[in-house]
Amino acid sequence: MTAPPAEAAGAAAASGIRFDGVSVAYHGTTVLDHLDLTVEPGEVMALLGPSGSGKTTALRAVAGFVRPAAGRVFIGGRDVTDLPPYRRGIGMVVQQYALFPHMRVADNVAFGLKARKLPKAEIPERVAEALEMTGMAAYAQRYPRELSGGQQQRVAIARALAIRPDVLLLDEPLSALDARLRSGMLTELARLHRELPHVSMLYVTHDQVEALTLADRIAVMDRARLQDCGTPRELYRDPRSEFTASFVGNANLLPVTVRSDGKDGVLLDDLALDVPVADIAPGAGATLCVRPHLVGLGPGPNALQGRIAEVQWRGATHRLDVTVGTAGHRVKADVRELRETPAVGDEVTLHFAREDAVLLAAGVNAGDHDG
DSSP states (O other), X not given: OOOOHHHHXXXXXXXXXXXXXXXXXXXXXXXXXXXXXXXXXXXXXXXEOOTTSSXXXXXXXXXXXXXXXXXXXXXXXXXXXXXXXXXXXXEEEETTOOOOTTSOHHHHHHHHHHHTTOOGGGHHHHHHHHHHHTTOGGGTTSOGGGSOHHHHHXXXXXXXXXXXXXXXXXXXXXXXXXXXXXXXXHHHHHHHHHHOTTOEEEEEESXXXXXXXHXXXXXXXXXXXEEEEEOHHHHHHSOSSHHHHHHTTOOEEEEEEEOOSSOSSXXXXXXXXXXXXXXXXXXXXXXXXXXXXXXXXSSOSSOEEEEEEEXXXXXXXXXXXXXXXXXXXXXXXXXXXXXXXXXXXXXXXXXXXXXXXXXXXXXXXXXXXXX
């Protein structure tokens, strides 16, 4: 779907999403708490978080399916808070496809165009355009029951794209697919993003791989609040809260104390470790964050002596779960597949480099971060 230059320019001006202090409550329970977040025109923003974090509620507030108890929702600079869904210029894809089983593929894709009373002569071209973009042109006359799950989801995406939306909302669109189909659909969504640079996408998921793969930025949600927001690389390499560190990448989080003897680094129990402390005060408590794939097996800098508590074979790697320190801290290490797998109870040495560690001040909470 390639819009003419003037149409594309107009779409670019009309895209983008802004949450301005948006709160939503159900029966007195706050399910989205004062969300301030901006999705730039043409940007893919992933809302990432566990069940009940508020991410789907935020998406539904943009769609117009829930009304905020406070705050305003803007699309392309236009306040849409009081507009019905059909007047917001959005396309939406949900996890269960929501195709009409009695309609052929082409008719499913045409449904939104007919509802918007597009001239009949324009509808076949729009349908063909959307099906071609999603690789489903050859299936136009099939019924949904004659398609695989991945093909049905492509049709659902084609239906959303056929109306040429300013904003595309995707609510866990791949969760009903198996791992192989998910990988293929991620590739297709990334291609669509490149071909539709004017369309802003809000992508709700609890799968960090989907968010890291597809999104330009990720908004991390928990307990109805925005916890953190940044590019995938920023959140993975330099998380600003313990929740982000644990939810994005499943990092090791170890309680430490910044050394107060004038030397650089921290203490894990009574073990000195060489890590950057930034502006955290000497003697203060902190949390040491190290990703499992950056923890090596064998002697090296910042050596940790421990005992194997669990071993998992993951194909190309082994996940070692090791108990270290006098307080029995658990450290996960993802190491290349081992010819001789250590057994539970074996003593091992782990290590990590100074530059691979991130130190978080005690009590860090990115929940008030603005996107």
